[in-house]
Amino acid sequence: MAKKDYYNILGVDKSCDEKSLKTAFRKLAKQYHPDHNSGNPEAEAQFKEVSEAYERLKNPESRAAYDRYGHAAFDGSAGRGQGGAGFDGNFSSSFSDIFNDFFGDFGSTSRSNASANRGSDLRYNLEISLEEAFNGKSDTINVPMNTTCSTCSGSGGEKGEAPIICPSCQGSGKTLASQGFFTIERTCSSCHGNGKIVVNPCKSCAGQGRQKKPKKLNIDIPAGVEDGNRIRLSGQGEAGIRGGGPGDLYIFISIKPHIFFERDGSDLFCNVPVSMATAALGGQINIPTVDGGKTRVVIPEGSQNNKQFRLRSKGMPILRQKRQGDLYLKITVETPINLSKKQKELLKEFEEMSNDKTNPESHSFFKKIRDLWQ
Ligand SMILES: [Zn+2]
Ligand SMILES: [Zn+2]
Structure with a gap:
């Protein structure tokens, strides 16, 4: 017929x-x-x-083809034989970029029904402090996204009417179209590859089954997270189209710079300036720790500039472990400035009493230079 x-x-x-x-x-x-x-x-x-x-x-292109060839434009018989063997199948996939340029979605055959309906994965950037990374954190965040439409419960149809199998493609999401002598599989334009259509679209969501509405989520940031870590919340991304599966939500963690501590993995580093006298005589200093407490560090007599102290297990927790990294303190010996007359006199007197025992490095260095010049 x-x-x-x-x-x-x-x-x-x-x-x-x-x-x-x-x-x-x-x-x-x-x-x-x-x-x-x-x-x-x-x-x-x-x-x-x-x-x-x-x-x-x-579709204007498909309409023009129909006006020219009638129904033969879509059954693959129009222009058959002119292109020669090998063009029908592989041509469309290997040259899909060219086809996309010329024909819009012609030639794009890779979208499956499931992925066409699935909601997008979303990224949410969360900045936390080093202390929060140390302790872990529970937080409530509001993520702007498309959520399931409450009017149609995601079906996309008026009064929750379910979508029907797309009559154009019988649910496959694809149709065959001819352009001159090429036969190209293309995404069905009635259902956009979904395989289903909504005849009376829900008015709240225009048939999409989802609406823009921020989603409130409770999240748990585990202790020990690092800058650049991401946390995947499966199924908490954007709602799918007309009841399609939801995407995932990825929380990207960044950690604010800290005034005292630098971090490398689970270890922390801290520079501590100490006075020349403390470095020479020895003493005790109090250092803040990332857990909010403080710890006393003994500076031994005769500590040199850049001397490093390791405080075991005073660093960051290691993710999903019960261990902690270390805290490294590095001292910077501060040369005194803005000295009073009295201080200068004392230092001069002090310098006169110095010898190769009190300042072995500088003495030996300048001795070598003198030997060289003689
Ligand atoms: Zn709706
Ligand atoms: Zn269709």
Whole structure:
């Protein structure tokens, strides 16, 4: 049986514009919709016919092909043989970029039904302090995203009406189209590859099954997280289209710089300036620790500049372990400035009493230079 003319099916003129095409389709689709004609196979057939006709004509390229070749434009017979063997299958995939440039979504065949519906993965940036990274943190965050529409519960249909199998592609999400002598598999433009369509779209979400609404989430940041770590919250990303699976949410952690501590993995580093006298005589200093407490460090007599002290297990916790890194203190011996007359006199007196025992390094260095010059 010869196929009916698409324009006749929709009851429009061959020269009609896109808008009247859409109006005609909407009217007929409502009339023949399976929800209003349950148990009526004739209406179902007509609904399929109407949908197919509209799908072919709403796209200008496909409409032009139909005007030129009639139904042969879509069954793969138009221009067959002109292109030669090998063009049909592989050509479209290996040259898909070129096809995308010329024909929009022609040639893009890789989207599966599931991925077309699935919601996007989302990234949320969270900045925490070093102390929070040390202790771990529970927080409530508001993530702006598309969430499941509450009016239609995600179905996308009015009053929660379920989507129906797309009549244009019979649910496969793909159609075959001919452009001249190429036969190209393309994403079905009626259902955008989903395999299902919504006839009466939900008004709250325009048939998408989801709406923009921030999602409130309670999150637990484990102790020991590092700058650049990401936490994956499976299924907490964007809601899918018309009930498709949700994406994931990734929380990207960054850690604010600390005034005292630098971090390398689980170890912490801290520079401590000490006075010349403390370094020479020895003494005790109090150092803050990242847990909010403090610890006393003994500076031994005669400590040199850049001397490093290791305080075991005073560093950061190691993620998912019961161990902690170390804290390294490095002292910087501070040369005194803005000295009073008295201080200068004392230091001069002190210097006169210095010898190769009190300052072995500088004495030996200058002795070597003197030997060299003589
Ligand atoms: Zn909705
Ligand atoms: Zn389809």
